[in-house]
Amino acid sequence: MIVAEDLKTLHRDYVLTPWIAQGNVDVPVIVRGEGVYLFDADGKRYTDLSSGLVAANLGHGYKSVLDAMHAQIDRLCFSPTNWFQDGRAKLGQSLVAISPWAGKEGGRVFYTTSGAQANEDAVKFARMLTGRHKILTAYRSFHGSAAGAAALTGENRRWNNEPEIMPGVVRFWANYPYRSPFHTDDPKVEVERALQHVRDVIAAENADSVAALLIEPVVGSNGVIVPADGYLAGLRALCDEHGILLIFDEVMTGFGRTGAAFAAIRFNVVPDMITFAKGVTSAYAPLGGVLIREKLAQTFDTRPLGAGHTYSGHPLNMATAIAAIEAYQAGGYFERGRTTIEGWLRTKLGKLKEKHELIGDVRGIGAFFALEFVSDRAKRTPLIPWQGKSQGVMPTLFGALRKAGVYAFGRYNVIHIAPPLVIEEAELDEAIAKLDGALGELESAYAASLK
Numbered sequence: 001m002i003v004a005e006d007l008k009t010l011h012r013d014y015v016l017t018p019w020i021a022q023g024n025v026d027v028p029v030i031v032r033g034e035g036v037y038l039f040d041a042d043g044k045r046y047t048d049l050s051s052g053l054v055a056a057n058l059g060h061g062y063k064s065v066l067d068a069m070h071a072q073i074d075r076l077c078f079s080p081t082n083w084f085q086d087g088r089a090k091l092g093q094s095l096v097a098i099s100p101w102a103g104k105e106g107g108r109v110f111y112t113t114s115g116a117q118a119n120e121d122a123v124k125f126a127r128m129l130t131g132r133h134k135i136l137t138a139y140r141s142f143h144g145s146a147a148g149a150a151a152l153t154g155e156n157r158r159w160n161n162e163p164e165i166m167p168g169v170v171r172f173w174a175n176y177p178y179r180s181p182f183h184t185d186d187p188k189v190e191v192e193r194a195l196q197h198v199r200d201v202i203a204a205e206n207a208d209s210v211a212a213l214l215i216e217p218v219v220g221s222n223g224v225i226v227p228a229d230g231y232l233a234g235l236r237a238l239c240d241e242h243g244i245l246l247i248f249d250e251v252m253t254g255f256g257r258t259g260a261a262f263a264a265i266r267f268n269v270v271p272d273m274i275t276f277a278k279g280v281t282s283a284y285a286p287l288g289g290v291l292i293r294e295k296l297a298q299t300f301d302t303r304p305l306g307a308g309h310t311y312s313g314h315p316l317n318m319a320t321a322i323a324a325i326e327a328y329q330a331g332g333y334f335e336r337g338r339t340t341i342e343g344w345l346r347t348k349l350g351k352l353k354e355k356h357e358l359i360g361d362v363r364g365i366g367a368f369f370a371l372e373f374v375s376d377r378a379k380r381t382p383l384i385p386w387q388g389k390s391q392g393v394m395p396t397l398f399g400a401l402r403k404a405g406v407y408a409f410g411r412y413n414v415i416h417i418a419p420p421l422v423i424e425e426a427e428l429d430e431a432i433a434k435l436d437g438a439l440g441e442l443e444s445a446y447a448a449s450l451k
């Protein structure tokens with residue numbers, strides 16, 4: 001029998017783990033999932049407080065989705081992409097029915113297998129549709145790690161991709177209420193200045209050469225930054241004024257994360273395209289895609305689409321996503337973030353802030369929250385520098401969480417709290433009590449580091 005330690009050795013010997021230096025990795029070997037829990041090879045249980053990578057929105061092992069996957073495996077596992085297939089048609093209808101264009105002009109979908117591919121294809125479509133080439137993206141953004149998507153990304157996961165292979169990407173500073181790049185604590189002033197900045201960038205770049213503005217409606221892995229009132233609507237107006245397409249990257253925010261099927265619906269701002277992945281299948285199968293409003297999609301009725309992948313509309317992905325969307329709808333999970341989980345997280349994480357001086361900001365929307373750590377609350381000094389070389393004392397927090405039986409995703413001085421939308425209050429309470437204990441360990445480690 002292979003035991004846990006042997007599996008760890010096998011993993012270290014044969015697998016390259018994303019994003020980290022390989023030498024010092026000592027993490028659990030996950031072998032099973034059930035509900036909001038992951039289990040390692042020793043049988044230890046971990047509450048999944050970040051839904052994997054903000055993706056397994058139905059938790060793990062959701063029965064009706066697994067049943068649909070099994071049934072599809074028995075029926076058909078591949079079908080040529082240039083012929084039609086039943087699952088593609090049905091899923092397209094379901095996705096458009098939950099899109100911001102439902103009941104109005106409608107839309108269509110192009111299938112990919114990841115969020116990165118979806119963003120690259122959306123950019124390709126925007127360039128084809130407008131005949132323009134420049135794409136605006138935010139500095140504090142992540143749009144994927146493939147070369148094109150990394151070029152669209154603003155933060156330091158882009159740096160390994162330089163010199164960039166996708167020319168024409170122009171970056172701007174987006175709205176960030178807690179740490180305004182525009183030097184104000186007044187959300188209204190921040191929005192005005194942030195929009196004026198985008199207006200200036202557009203003018204300086206030649207508005208007639210800008211094809212699209214691509215943005216995460218709530219910044220995801222860079223710290224769950226919820227836009228202040230009016231920011232997204234202001235971007236929509238600016239895009240309209242200059243004939244620029246507005247693309248929402250909803251790879252993280254889609255499928256109930258913000259308390260609606262899409263953040264576009266929660267914020268009541270209608271983009272021209274939405275890119276998605278992750279939660280569309282609750283991450284049970286690797287599906288992504290581009291939703292595009294009907295009036296734009298019609299262009300491709302007479303003109304070749306110019307994009308395609310072997311696995312576009314893979315039958316297993318289709319069946320998984322159809323069942324996941326049915327499950328979200330049957331369980332009211334698209335709305336549960338807004339009606340239930342948001343209140344829990346605001347209150348419970350707010351109490352942690354009262355207790356732990358290192359928490360500078362608790363922010364979020366729906367079931368999508370973050371804690372940002374500071375060494376000085378009044379000055380908002382980041383506990384460790386964003387994009388710096390050192391993780392400082394943060395590994396103590398993640399180590400303590402692992403020991404206590406909690407998984408959560410973090411970057412620099414931010415930890416993401418984005419539980420599966422199926423979580424019950426008692427399950428959340430148990431994990432937050434463990435987080436409370438781990439924050440105590442973080443505080444001790446920080447105090448010791450000052451001596």
Ligand SMILES: Cc1ncc(COP(=O)(O)O)c(C=O)c1O
Pocket residue numbers: 053113114115116117119142143144145216220221249250251252277278288
């Ligand atoms: C907002 C956003 N866009 C795109 C991506 C890339 O998606 P994928 O990893 O499926 O390529 C991610 C991944 O975390 C993301 O958070």
